[in-house]
Amino acid sequence: MKYLRLLAVGALAAVTGVCAGQAGPSRVGPEPELPKPETGLLPDMVIAKPAAWGGRAPTVPEGYTITAIATGLKIPRQTLILPNGDILVAEGRGGNAPKLKPKDVIAGIIKARGTSPVKGGNRLTLLRDADGDGTYEASTFADNLNAPYGLALVGNNLYVANQDALVRFDYQPGQTKANGPPETVTPLPSEINHHWTKAMTASADGQYLYVGIGSNSNITERGMAVEADRARIWRVNARTGEYKAYATGLRNPTALTIQPDTGQLWAVVNERDEIGPDLVPDYLTAVQEGAFYGWPYSYWGQNVDERVRPQDPEKVAASIKPDYSLGSHVAALGVDFSSEAIGGQFADGVFVGEHGSWNRKDPVGYKVVFVPFRDGRPSGPPIDFVTGFRDSDGTTRGRPVGVTVDPNGALIVADDLSNTIWRITPTQTRLSSQPAATTQLSESSPPARGR
16 A cells, blocks of 8 residues: 555656647657657656636637537547438447556546546437527437447448447438437457447448457557457448458557548557657558558557567568557547538648547647648648647646548537537638527437427
C-alpha cells in the first residue's frame, strides 16, 4: 500500500503544470521524425479537467457555423447519416480488462477524471430535423445493446458493432424505432476487452463489413494467447457472417472509412504507449489487404520495440509503414472523407476526430483536424477544423470522437465528454438565420416526427 501511495503522489504531481503544446510539424505527415524511446516508471500524465460549455461552443474556421444539435446523451461515440438525413448515434462505454500492475490502477484512476461520469447508454439514438429548420428531435431507436460503436447501413440492413458481437437490424426508410431485438451476424472477440471499441464500415458494394478489433494490451503484457484474432481488421461477409483477417498488426484501429471513387479502405490507429511523449505516432493509413503493420514487434515500419519478447524478425521484416502520422498520443477515434459540399480548402481530404492525450506533459489532440488529399493521397500538414475543446489551463469542455460527413454539406462530430452532437456547416448554406435549437434527450422523449 505504501508503494501504491508513493506512485499515486508522483503521478498526481505530473497532472499539475498543464501546458497546451501540440505535436510539431516534424512529428506529423508521411515521414515523421522518430526520437529514441524513453522508458520510466510512469509516463507524464496531464489529463482533462472537465467543465460545462456554459453557452460557449467549439471554434471553427471563418465561413463555417457550429451548432449543438443534441445534448444530454449517454456517451456518444460514432454516428451514421441515414439516406433521409436522419442521424443515428451509438452510445455506450465498454471494456472490462483487469489491471495488471499497480501503475495500471493509478493510471486508470487518473484517466477517469478526464471522462464523463455519465453511464453509457447502450443504445442507438435517432436525431431528426423533421422540417429542415436546423432543430433536431431525438428518440431512442434501439436499446439494450452492449457498448455499440461501429455503424453501417447496407440496403435495408442496419449493422451495429457491439463490443461483443456484430448484429443486424432490419431498417426501412424513415423508420424511427427498431422492430425488436437484432440478429447476431457473428460474435466478436470480447474476453478481457482491453481495447473494446469495434469500429466498422461497409465495402463500396455492400458485400463486406470491415471491423476493427484492438489489442488486449499495450505490448502483449498478457501474453500472445489473449491476442488471438485481435489487433487487426476483420473482413466479414455481410450476409453469412463468415470472416477473415483483412490486415494485421494494427494495435487499435478505432475508426474506418471507405474512400469515395476508389473504394479503398482507410483507418486511423492508436499506437502503443510508455516509450516517450513523441512515440509512437497514431496514424492514418490506407489498409492493404494481407498487410502486417508491426504490432507488437515493431512500429512505424521496422523500428523494433525492444520491450517485446520473444521478437519475430520475420514479422519485423514484413512490417510496412503507415501512410500518415497524426502525432503521438492524439488518440484518433474518428475518420471520414470530405466532399465538395463542405467547400473551400476542406473539400478534398479526411476529417479526423482526436480525443486527446493523457500521457504526455504537453497535451495534444482535443480537436478535429483535416488532412488534405491530392490525387487520392494525403498531401500536406493537418489543418485545425474544430478546436476550443480544451483551454491552456487544462479546462476541457469536450472531447471529439466520431466524425461523419453529411453529403448535403455538414460535418457531424460526437463529443463524449459533454455528451453532445455538434453540426458544422458552411455559413452560406444555413437554412435559418436563427441559431438551431439543441435537443435535450431524456428517457421520456417522444418519438421523432415523420419527415
